[in-house]
Amino acid sequence: MQNQPLKRNYYKNEEAEAAQPEATPLIQVSFWKTFAQRDFRLDQELLFRAMPYFIYAAFLGLIYIANRHYTDRIVRKVITLRMEVEELRVDYITLKSDFISKNKEQEVAKKAKRIGLVENDGVKVKIEKEK
Numbered sequence: 001m002q003n004q005p006l007k008r009n010y011y012k013n014e015e016a017e018a019a020q021p022e023a024t025p026l027i028q029v030s031f032w033k034t035f036a037q038r039d040f041r042l043d044q045e046l047l048f049r050a051m052p053y054f055i056y057a058a059f060l061g062l063i064y065i066a067n068r069h070y071t072d073r074i075v076r077k078v079i080t081l082r083m084e085v086e087e088l089r090v091d092y093i094t095l096k097s098d099f100i101s102k103n104k105e106q107e108v109a110k111k112a113k114r115i116g117l118v119e120n121d122g123v124k125v126k127i128e129k130e131k
Helices: 014-019 031-037 044-102 105-114
Strands: none
8 A cells, every 4th residue: 555656636737737938047136236236316306206205204203202202291290299199198197197186085175174174074054045
């Protein structure tokens, strides 16, 4: 089984293959050689035709640069505001804890004793106004 010849391919057109000439090798020219042989003279007509594209590209470049500066400025403001908010948050927490500690009943009673007020331990009396 291993030494059996391959079956003939009837779909392949052997005459068409024989009629095709052999491909001639293309002459390979280096990229740099063709680049060096180019004519880079600019004529006035070409410059005038390309001018709108140059202006458009310059305009887009200016917009890009302006947008970058604007974004940097906004980022700096955001960073500054975040730092300021953090400082204010710390101040708020400190003031809130001081306020809560000063408004405890014991603290109020101590302050009242200093000015001569005494806490009423008796029954609460309702004061009514005569009509």
